[in-house]
Structure formats: structure tokens, C-alpha cells
Amino acid sequence: MSKDSNNTLFKVNAEEVLIKGLEAMTKSCEALTKQNDILNNDVENLKKKINFLQDRLLTNSEDRE
Helix, strand or coil, X not given: CCHHHHHHHHXXXXXXXXXXXXXXXXXXXXXXXXXXXXHHHHHHHHHHHHHHHHXXXXXXXXXXX
């Protein structure tokens, strides 16, 4: 490689770097938002399951008496 090709390889416009960085951050934020929605849904389902199992446990204990 010549010295000129190295110079053009590393000449990057600051605006392009910022734009690419913002695009990457946007994609990351969207992925985290989607993951957060999935986790919130899982939490709600687990709360429902806990309530169901607690009710079942109480019902079973009353049946034994």
C-alpha cells in the first residue's frame, strides 16, 4: 500500500462518524426496548402464575382440613 491510500483510508468526515454512531445507538435502543417489552410480558405472566398457584395451594390446604 502506498502512503496516499493509507491517508484516504483513515480520512473520515466527523459528521459521518456521528451519523453512523447515532444509527448504531438507535438500533441498540430499539433492541433494548423490544427486549424490555418481552421481559415485562414475562413478569406479568409469572405474576399470574404465582397468583394461580397460591390460590391452588390455599384450595388444596382447605380441602385437607
